[in-house]
Amino acid sequence: MTDKRITIRAARFDPEKDKAPHPQSYDIPFSDDSMVVLDALNYIKAHVDGSLSYRWSCRMGICGSCGMMVNGTPKLTCAAFLRDYWPGPVTVAPLTNFPIVRDLVVDMEDFMHKLKSVKPWIIRKQEMPLGAGEHHQTMDQIDDFRQFSQCINCMLCYAACPVYGLDNDFLGPAAIALARRYNLDSRDQGTKIRLPVLAQSDGVWECSFVGECSVVCPKGVDPAKAIQQTKLDTTLRFVLPYGNRE
Amino acid sequence: MDFESYDVLVVGGGLAGIRAAIAVVEANPRLKIGMVSKVYPMRSHTVSAEGGAAAVLRPEDSYETHAFDTIKGSDYLADQDVVEAFVREAPIELIQMEHWGCPWSRDPDGKISARPFGGMTTWRTCFAADKTGFHMLHTVFQTSLKYPQIHRHDEAFVTKLLVDNGRCEGVVAVDMRSGRFEAITAKSVILATGGLGRVYAFTTNGNICTGDGMTLAYRAGVGLKDMEMVQFHPTGLPYTGILITEAVRGEGGYLLNKDGERFLKRYVPNKMELGPRDIISRAMVTEFEEGRGFEGPHGKFMHLDVRHLGEAAIDRKLPFMRELGREFVGIDIVKDPIPVRPVQHYMMGGVDADISGVTPLPGLYAAGECANVGLNGGNRLGSNSLSECLVFGAAAGRAAAEYSSSAKAVSSNPIEAMLKDERARIEAGYLDKKGGEERIGTIREEMQRDMDAGAGVFRTRESLEKLTKQLGALRERFTNIKIEDSSRTFNTELTAALELDFMLEVADTITYSALAREESRGAHSRRDFPERDDAKFLKHTIAFRTDEIAPRLEYRDVRITNFKPQARTY
Amino acid sequence: MSAEADSTAHVATRVYKPPMGAGWWTRKRHYFLYMVREFTALPMALWLLWFLIEIQRAGGGVKTYRPGASTAFVIFSVICLLFALYHSVTFLSLAGVIIRIKALDRPVPPRAIVVTMFGLWLVASIVIGAVLIGFGR
Numbered sequence: 001m002t003d004k005r006i007t008i009r010a011a012r013f014d015p016e017k018d019k020a021p022h023p024q025s026y027d028i029p030f031s032d033d034s035m036v037v038l039d040a041l042n043y044i045k046a047h048v049d050g051s052l053s054y055r056w057s058c059r060m061g062i063c064g065s066c067g068m069m070v071n072g073t074p075k076l077t078c079a080a081f082l083r084d085y086w087p088g089p090v091t092v093a094p095l096t097n098f099p100i101v102r103d104l105v106v107d108m109e110d111f112m113h114k115l116k117s118v119k120p121w122i123i124r125k126q127e128m129p130l131g132a133g134e135h136h137q138t139m140d141q142i143d144d145f146r147q148f149s150q151c152i153n154c155m156l157c158y159a160a161c162p163v164y165g166l167d168n169d170f171l172g173p174a175a176i177a178l179a180r181r182y183n184l185d186s187r188d189q190g191t192k193i194r195l196p197v198l199a200q201s202d203g204v205w206e207c208s209f210v211g212e213c214s215v216v217c218p219k220g221v222d223p224a225k226a227i228q229q230t231k232l233d234t235t236l237r238f239v240l241p242y243g244n245r246e
Numbered sequence: 247m248d249f250e251s252y253d254v255l256v257v258g259g260g261l262a263g264i265r266a267a268i269a270v271v272e273a274n275p276r277l278k279i280g281m282v283s284k285v286y287p288m289r290s291h292t293v294s295a296e297g298g299a300a301a302v303l304r305p306e307d308s309y310e311t312h313a314f315d316t317i318k319g320s321d322y323l324a325d326q327d328v329v330e331a332f333v334r335e336a337p338i339e340l341i342q343m344e345h346w347g348c349p350w351s352r353d354p355d356g357k358i359s360a361r362p363f364g365g366m367t368t369w370r371t372c373f374a375a376d377k378t379g380f381h382m383l384h385t386v387f388q389t390s391l392k393y394p395q396i397h398r399h400d401e402a403f404v405t406k407l408l409v410d411n412g413r414c415e416g417v418v419a420v421d422m423r424s425g426r427f428e429a430i431t432a433k434s435v436i437l438a439t440g441g442l443g444r445v446y447a448f449t450t451n452g453n454i455c456t457g458d459g460m461t462l463a464y465r466a467g468v469g470l471k472d473m474e475m476v477q478f479h480p481t482g483l484p485y486t487g488i489l490i491t492e493a494v495r496g497e498g499g500y501l502l503n504k505d506g507e508r509f510l511k512r513y514v515p516n517k518m519e520l521g522p523r524d525i526i527s528r529a530m531v532t533e534f535e536e537g538r539g540f541e542g543p544h545g546k547f548m549h550l551d552v553r554h555l556g557e558a559a560i561d562r563k564l565p566f567m568r569e570l571g572r573e574f575v576g577i578d579i580v581k582d583p584i585p586v587r588p589v590q591h592y593m594m595g596g597v598d599a600d601i602s603g604v605t606p607l608p609g610l611y612a613a614g615e616c617a618n619v620g621l622n623g624g625n626r627l628g629s630n631s632l633s634e635c636l637v638f639g640a641a642a643g644r645a646a647a648e649y650s651s652s653a654k655a656v657s658s659n660p661i662e663a664m665l666k667d668e669r670a671r672i673e674a675g676y677l678d679k680k681g682g683e684e685r686i687g688t689i690r691e692e693m694q695r696d697m698d699a700g701a702g703v704f705r706t707r708e709s710l711e712k713l714t715k716q717l718g719a720l721r722e723r724f725t726n727i728k729i730e731d732s733s734r735t736f737n738t739e740l741t742a743a744l745e746l747d748f749m750l751e752v753a754d755t756i757t758y759s760a761l762a763r764e765e766s767r768g769a770h771s772r773r774d775f776p777e778r779d780d781a782k783f784l785k786h787t788i789a790f791r792t793d794e795i796a797p798r799l800e801y802r803d804v805r806i807t808n809f810k811p812q813a814r815t816y
Numbered sequence: 817m818s819a820e821a822d823s824t825a826h827v828a829t830r831v832y833k834p835p836m837g838a839g840w841w842t843r844k845r846h847y848f849l850y851m852v853r854e855f856t857a858l859p860m861a862l863w864l865l866w867f868l869i870e871i872q873r874a875g876g877g878v879k880t881y882r883p884g885a886s887t888a889f890v891i892f893s894v895i896c897l898l899f900a901l902y903h904s905v906t907f908l909s910l911a912g913v914i915i916r917i918k919a920l921d922r923p924v925p926p927r928a929i930v931v932t933m934f935g936l937w938l939v940a941s942i943v944i945g946a947v948l949i950g951f952g953r
Contacts, residue, residue: 010656014733015830032543034485034574037506051731057452060488060570063289065525077557079573101423102736107831112400120388122347132867134344141622143350145924149349149381153288162847165836178388185347189622209848209910227945228910424829735829 004030007084007089008040010052012103021100024049025089030082037077037085037092039065041104061218064154068104069093074156074216079095088136095159097168106212114171117145117197118179124192125246135187145184148177148226150200150219157223169202173213175202185235189246193235199234207231249661252280252397253417253771254643255432255617255649256402257459259287261358261379261632263613264341264386264439266603269643273619274651280430281398282419284454284741287387289439291452292635296566299343299632301336303358314809320410320594320623321768321778323472323703323786323804323809328601328620330807332637339636340372348385349374351563358614360562362496362733362748363786364628365522365816369520373631374460376493376566382632399430403460404670404742407435407466407610408661414466414609415656418668422741424735427672428663431658432637436642437463437597437612438635444745445753446590447694447700450482450489456745459616460615463597467606469788469800472620474760474770475594478703480526482589485544490567490586492628494552495519497563502549502583503510503538509548517816524625524769525816529590533701534587542585549583557578588703592631594769595756598788603642609649613642620786620805623738625769629747675738682728685741689727690746693720693753700754706773710761717757718795721750755789755797762799763787781810793794856899857918863896908933 005027013021017105026044038056045052045162056066066077071091080088099108128135159220164170179198183191199235214224236245254270256263260283270279283290289596290385302312312333316323344350350358351373365373384788390396402419408429408629409415416431439459443451464470481490482503495501501519513529514521519531522781530548535538539546552560554568557580560568564579571579596618603611613619614635693716700713724746731739765779766772784804789797841847870889909930 013832015735015832021834022833027418032485038334045742047685048728050686050728050742051733053731053736053738055289057285057289058291058456059452059486060294061573062377063291063293063452065285065289072826098833101829101831101832102733105736112286114386116391119392120344121392122389128345130338130345132628134341134350134358137352138354138356139352142352146349147852149384152380153286162836162840165840182347187345187347188708195518208854210847212846212850213843226784246509 003176005038006030006086008037008044009091010041010044011093011106012052013100014102021093023091026063028085033081033083035068036113037068037080037090040082040090041077041092044162052104053102060154061084064152067094067095067154067156068157069159074159076154076156076218077130079218095155097159097161097165098155108155110168111153111158111172112175113140114175115178117155117171118182119190119194119197120178120182122182122188124187125189138187141158143188144186145181148181148184148221150221151177151181151221151223152166155230156218160212160216162210162212163208167202167206169204171197172215174221175226176207176217176230177223178228180230183230194245195234195237195244198230202205204230247430249273249416249658250280250399250431251656252430254436255280255282255430256436256438257282257417258290258440258614258616259283259285259387259398259400260290260438260440260614260635261292261383261386262635262642263287263290264383264390264637265639266436266438266613266643267396268386268390268393268648269640271395272642273647275395276649277395277647277701278619279396280399280432281396282404282417282430283404284401284403284422286400287390287398289454290383290799291329292379292383292632294450294452294489295382295632296489297493297496298361298363298373298378298629299336299340299382299636300363300366300371300627300629301340301633302333303337303340303372304360304368304370306366306369309365309583312336313332315366316627317623317809318620318625318812318814320621321502321524321626321814322780322784322809323475323623323768325620325623325805326809327805327806331601332621332634333776335637335640338470339633340639340739341627343382345387345393346385349381356573361493362520364492364495364520364526365517366520366627368628371493371496372757373493375385376491376564378632378686382673386404396679399598402428402430402442403744404462404692405744406666407462408663409466409532409544409607410657410660412608416608416662417462418665420740421673422736425737427665427669429661431656433653433656434605434609434611434646436646437610437616438614438639438642439616441593441615442749442752443590443593443637445693445697445749445756446804447691447698448482448487449590450479450487452589456749457593457616458745458748459612461748461752463610463612463789464755464789465547466607466610467791468607468610469598469790470752470755470797471595471598471788472623472759473595473755473789474763474787475622475768475810476590476701476756477523477592477594477769478527478588478670479523479591480588481550481584481586481808482591483570483575484542484547484585484587486574487589489589490550490570490584491564492523493562493568494511494550494584497552497559498555499550499552499588500554501530502551502794503533505538506539507538508578509533514816521816522625522627523591524771527769529705531586540585545587547585547587550586551583552579552585553581553583583610594618594624595759599642601641603638609653611642611646613638618786620649623804642683652708666816672740672744676729676743677732677734677737679727679729682726684727684744686727686743687722689723690742690749693717693746693750696720696758697753701760704771704773705760709760712715713757714754714761714796717750719752724750757800758796759789778814784811826830853903856903859896859899863892866892904937
């Protein structure tokens with residue numbers, strides 16, 4: 001086994017010292033073909049420079065913590081294999097379009113606020129009592145919204161969306177996909193209630209269908225589809241008589 | 247001085263924590279609830295759970311069988327009254343989840359479906375494809391957003407419990423974004439901080455599973471119960487440790503050794519691949535030791551084969567497994583067998599708590615994996631844990647709500663002093679520390695390797711005694727760590743150091759408890775004491791912190807109600 | 817109401833908001849193609865203006881209007897046609913994913929919808945073309 005090495009150029013930013021982010025290069029062993037960018041960052045932090053800050057947890061692409069820009073593309077670093085970037089160097093930067101808190105860590109508060117704004121919970125006119133058991137739902141009915149329920153809140157779509165970059169008020173792909181998930185759930189009766197947030201000018205109508213969000217989504221949620229479907233839905237509700245039913 | 251003050255404070259934002267917070271609101275909507283988590287709640291490790299949540303939902307099932315399966319699965323270390331209450335609450339909780347929007351997979355008639363699972367005599371594991379934890383966490387988290395009573399402190403790292411006059415009154419936490427030290431006070435505190443897998447090198451657990459809540463309680467004088475009971479899941483992917491769900495076996499997968507043999511017929515002939523996790527993990531390690539495992543660059547492994555299930559079934563029931571196989575191993579499970587080996591996965595041991603999450607410290611409650619309420623005993627059955635988080639999260643929430651509704655307010659003077667002291671401790675020990683030669687990463691990796699070797703699937707007195715010495719040496723070296731990150735803004739080196747401090751301490755409770763339990767029961771397997779000894783050890787081990795490294799161990803009888811301990815064969 | 821230990825209170829956290837820059841769409845092929853697609857609105861608008869002028873000229877009767885003289889218009893029209901086709905193809909391809917219709921309780925597959933959309937487009941083009949040419953004669 002040859003002693004392969006690879007260079008990682010990580011963005012560094014400490015607001016207490018730096019005016020702006022600057023890259024720092026680290027030369028590390030590329031010891032296993034299964035190594036991912038996250039492994040590289042962990043190696044750096046453990047053995048080279050303990051001050052490098054980034055988020056991560058599950059390392060299996062389900063928690064959504066480790067999203068960063070890898071060579072200019074938003075990726076989950078736990079699923080970005082170094083062998084695909086060989087021989088490197090690999091540039092790792094914080095997700096685009098978000099304020100940078102420190103090194104590779106971005107401010108998520110706007111995103112959290114937007115998720116909440118679409119009322120992502122089951123809304124019913126009348127709650128069913130627990131004693132009545134479950135709502136009946138078929139696998140076909142779940143198929144209706146399944147895709148949009150796969151979002152891990154990794155925010156790669158927001159990093160990819162130039163509209164969000166130009167206008168930070170844009171509701172954004174993940175939030176709209178989540179709203180659509182609930183709108184399509186047969187148990188939910190809240191579409192009309194979610195409408196004002198979705199139909200506002202910073203809602204679905206800000207989207208001009210660049211489509212990059214769906215390209216970068218690691219879970220195949222296809223938020224672009226959710227947004228365009230929502231545009232059609234809100235329009236029909238406006239245009240058709242009795243269209244805005246629950 | 248004003249402190250952020252709540253009626254109930256939940257530490258940890260996973261399934262148990264969020265369920266507890268919602269339960270408090272439901273019990274008393276006028277209470278103010280705080281939820282502090284070191285990560286945003288969607289990142290909690292619940293998210294990686296895959297297989298399902300067990301409950302008696304079908305007419306052909308019964309509380310008695312679920313209880314018996316659980317008690318037998320626990321190797322009779324479970325407190326039977328707790329189990330009996332659990333099996334009655336679990337179905338209600340799963341229906342509640344359905345009402346909140348959890349996309350349970352369905353039978354053709356539209357009712358919630360169930361699949362077979364390890365150690366369960368009937369099909370009672372409800373599931374949401376093979377991403378059950380993901381869907382459950384997102385369901386409760388999104389539902390929690392509708393309650394204005396719940397105030398979240400995301401990315402705040404709790405360093406210490408505030409205890410005054412024998413009562414738990416809140417926590418000290420570092421706000422990671424600003425580096426500020428905060429005292430968050432509350433009339434009651436619920437610990438829901440999850441497991442401690444990261445004390446081991448090969449674990450399914452995420453980076454955040456470092457036993458924080460357990461050590462916090464331990465340092466506040468609360469006992470840690472059954473810490474020797476560490477679950478090793480039979481099927482983890484080599485190298486990464488990524489979990490391959492038991493549901494793969496539930497749906498009909500075969501475990502094969504290098505001779506292509508379904509070797510479990512020699513260990514659990516009646517249940518085969520659906521035996522309990524501890525027995526299967528031991529079977530696999532035994533097969534490895536006897537030379538019947540495949541050899542690989544990352545250790546020995548077995549094959550988990552689902553090719554005979556067909557693509558349609560795999561895509562319907564195990565789509566995430568197919569994705570993981572493709573992404574991380576480069577295989578298609580429709581056409582290739584999956585390489586798997588036993589991997590640390592769950593902690594049966596935890597904070598000593600009762601059926602309502604009450605700990606011996608007034609005002610402190612615990613629920614979920616960080617607690618040991620007596621449900622899982624020596625070995626947990628798969629799919630009981632997600633239900634456990636709901637049942638005991640809700641129970642702790644209700645108990646804490648009742649307590650807080652009549653508890654006295656927290657007085658701020660002692661809090662101010664405690665906050666000052668804690669801040670001084672961390673600044674002196676970490677943030678302002680100069681010099682030091684040891685790297686945090688090095689100490690952590692050694693601890694993990696030592697734990698894998700000394701307190702793994704099989705243990706001996708020698709391996710455990712050696713481990714106590716190794717851990718002792720690592721604790722010494724830890725006092726000499728160097729901190730390279732001097733920033734107060736999002737300092738993850740500080741949190742890594744604090745987590746390592748927690749882990750070194752909790753690792754000792756595992757090791758000493760294991761040393762003292764001279765029998766084999768459940769997941770705790772001693773080569774030098776291979777038999778179960780009910781006469782001496784039908785008891786819980788409770789570890790209390792002392793001024794020395796070794797904890798003081800006490801024993802408490804297991805509570806038996808309806809199921810007399812028998813030999814445990816499958 | 818948030819509490820902190822006093823003194824050595826550390827400076828409020830500053831975040832860095834990177835400026836987006838006007839060349840963001842030059843760095844990725846997908847972004848560039850998107851801008852081209854959006855840009856097609858401009859030549860279409862110009863073409864419509866020019867078309868109005870041509871109509872006005874044609875309104876003046878055989879005396880003022882000589883179609884042959886407007887080769888520039890023809891060339892420009894062809895260019896605009898190409899832009900319009902690019903935009904139309906991307907838009908119609910989308911129809912399959914956006915429109916959710918269920919026939920007999922089963923979702924209609926996207927391909928069927930897209931093919932139908934292109935079909936309708938073809939039909940509409942033929943009809944409009946026939947009308948215009950027919951009236952022109």
